[in-house]
Amino acid sequence: MDDDERAFLDDLLAAPTPSGYEAPGQRVWLDRVEPAADELRTDDYGNAVAVSDGSGPAVAVAGHADQIGLLVREIDDDGHLHVGPVRSVDRTVTRGQGVTVHADDGTVPGVVGQTAIHVREEVDDDASVAEQHVDIGAADGDAARERVAVGDPVTVDGAVTDLQGSRIAGPGMDNRVGMWIAAEAFRRAADADATVYAVSTVQEEIGRKGAGMVGFDLDPDAVIAADVTHALDYPAAPGEKGSDVALGEGPVVTRGSTNHPVLADALRSVAAEDGVDAQVQAAPTHTLTDADTFATSRSGVPSVYLGLPNRYMHTPVEVVDTDDLTAAADLFAGFARSADRYAPFAVDI
Template sequence: MDERRREFLEELLTTASPSGFEAEGQRRWIDYVSEFADEVRTDDYGNAVAVLEGGEPTIALAGHGDEIGFIVRDVTDNGFVRLERIGGSDRTVSRGQHVRIHAADGTVPGVVGQTAIHLRDTADDEVADVTELHVDVGAADGDEAEALVDRGDPVTFDQTLSELENGRLAARGMDNRVGIWTAAEALRRVAERGTDATVVAVSTVQEEVGLQGARMVGFDLELDAAVAADVTHATDQPGSPGKRSTGVELGGGPVVSRGSANHPVLVDAVRDAADGAEIDVQLQATGSRTGTDADAFYTSRGGIPSLNLGLPNRYMHTPVEVIDPEDLDAAADLLAAFAAGADEYAPFAVDV
C-alpha cells in the first residue's frame, strides 16, 4: 500500500462515523473518489455513490461507512452520562475505556467508569450491560454535564491507530472502513485500466443497525450485480471456538463467500477474475446469511445478483480490530479485475 492509499485509510479510521452520524466520514470518502469518478452523488440519508460511466452491465462495489458505538441515553443529577448501544457494541470490552462524545459544540472526552478491583467483590464479578455503564466527563453535577452534551449525542471509543509487526494495523472501526477503502480503491484502479461496464462504488450508511443504507441504494440504483466488501472473522488467533472456525486467516487474501445471498454465477466470475490476476483468495461458507449489505442488495428490486467479499479481521466489534493491509490491496485488485471484465461475465443469471 503506497503512501497516498495509507493516508486515505488512516483518514477513514480516525474519523468517527457511528450509525446515523456518518456525515464526516462520508465527506472524506467523497473527497477521495471525486478525484477519478465521473459523478459523485448522495441521497437524503447520506449514502454516497461514485460512478464510472460506461455501458452494460452496471455493477456496484460497496462497503458500509458506519461503525458501532454508543449514544447518550441520559445525564444523571450528579453529572454522569448513561449510554445505549449503537449497533452491536460489546459490553465485555466497554468498561475502563477512554471515549469521545461527539456533541454539537465539539468533542467531549470522557471515560467509562469501572469500580476499582480493591472495592469490588471479585467473586461475584459480572459483566455489566451497556445500559448500566456510566461515562465520567469530569462534571461536578448534572447541570454542568448537560451544558456539555445532549441526549442523543453519539459516542465512540477514543482509540488510536497502531501499527503492529509485519505491517498489520490495529484500530477501532476497521469494520467497515476497510470495506469503503476497498470499494474506492477498486474504482480508482479500474478507472486507470479501463472497462466497458458502468461501475459504481458505494459507501452505505446504517449497516450496523439493519443494512438500512444498502436497502435504500439497492432500491434506487438499477444494478446488474453488487459486491459488498466487508470484514469477516479471521479465526486464526487463540480463543476462537473450534466449532466456529472458518479457516480464514489474516494475510491469506480476500474471502469469497459461498451460499445464501452469494449468487453462484457471481462467485464463479470473481474466482475466475482472481485466477486471471493471480490473486490468492480464501473461501467461506455462509449457509444462511452473510450478515453484510449483500443480504440487502440481493433481495432488492427483483433480486440483484450479489456477493460478499470478506476482508479478514481479528477481534471484530472491539476497539482493537486487526487487519493486514495486504488483504485490502489484494481485494481492491480483485474487484478492479472483475469490474474491468464485467461485460464478459454478464449476464449474471442462474441457468435453470
C-alpha cells in the same frame, strides 16, 4: 498499499461514524473518489455513490460507513452519562475505556466508569452496556448538559497501531476497510468498459438500512459488498465457529445463501487469472452484511459478500492485513474489466 493509500485509510479511521452519524467519514470518502468519478451522488440519509460511466454491465462495489458505538440516553443530576449501545457492542470491552462524545459544539472526552478491583466484591460479567456510565468529569448534571445532550453519539477511543509487516490494529476497521476498498477499487476500475458504481452506505450495523435505499435507487446488474469477516487464526479462538480464514491470505469470496453463484464463481475465476490471492468461506443461511439487502432489492440484484479477514472484531484492537485490502481492490477492478464475460448474472436453469 502505498503511502497515499495508507494516508486515506488513516483519514477514514480518524473520522467518527457511529450508525446514524456517518457524515464525517462520508466526506473523507467522497473527496477521495471525486477525481475518478463522472458523477457523485448523496441521498437524504447520507449514502454516497460515485459513478464511472461505461457501455457495459453496471457493477457496484460497496462498503458501509458506519461503526458501532454508544448513544447518550440520559444525563443524571450528578453529571454522569447513561448510554445505550449502537448495535453489537461488547460489554466486556467498553469498561474502563476512554471515549469521545461527539456533541454539536465539538468533542468531549470521557471514560466508561469501572469500579476498582480493590473495592468491588466480584466482577459483574452480566452487566449490560446500558448499565454502564460515561464520566466526563462534570461537577453536576447542569455542567454536563452544557457540554453534551441526549442523543449525542459516543465512540470508544483507540489509536491505529502498526504491527509487524503489513498488519495494523485499531478501532473501526469494521468497516473503514470496506469503505477503503470501495474507493480504491473504483479508482482502479476507471478504465473498465462497465459502468462502475462505488457505494458507501449508512446504517449497516443497525439493520443494513442504507443498502436498501441505494440498492433500490441504483438497481445495478451486480454488487460486491466489502465487509470484514472473522479471522480466527489465533490462540483460544472458538473452534466450533471457526474456518480456515486467515490474515494475509487475501480477501474471502463467500458462497451460499445470498451470495449469487455466478458472481461468486466469476470472482474466483478472476482471482485465479489475475494471480490475486483469495480465500473462500461458506454462508449457509445469511451473511449479515449489506449483501443480504442488496440481493433482495427490487426484483433481486446478484450480490456477493467479499470478506476482509479481521481479528478481534468489534473491539478497539481489530487487526487487519493491508495486503488483503489491496488484493480486494485489485480483485474488483479485474472483475469490472471483464464483467461483460460473465453478464448477465443469472442462474442457468
